[in-house]
Amino acid sequence: MKYFVLLFILCLFGFMVAAMRIEINRSGRAISQVQNEVEIKEARNQYLELEIARLSGPQHVTAYAQEKLGLVPAKPHEIIILDDK
Known part of the structure; x- marks a missing residue:
């Protein structure tokens, strides 16, 4: 009986x-999967930040205004400055 116990x-x-x-092991796999997701989202975030910087640059804004909106830069003799007085 003693050996059985x-x-x-x-x-x-x-x-x-x-x-x-x-x-x-199950927890380790779950942690690894979450770490991979975080790395993917960080890389996507970095890409989007670079894309925002590129699209908000003056060259892109000027090109968009000319191509899509038909705007052209004003010539110096066309500019009139009004005083706030």
Whole structure:
């Protein structure tokens, strides 16, 4: 009877160790997947920040105004400055 209890405790301990290792592996995979998602989103964010900087530059705004809106730069003799007085 004494050996049966000892064997039962040993088997229970082995089962607990195996269950813990399985859970640790599962958690490790989940962490790895989340880290990959974070890296992808950071790279996408960096790309979008560069795209914003490119699109908001004066050359792009001028080209867009000329091509899409038909605007042209004013000639110096066409500019009139009004005083706020």
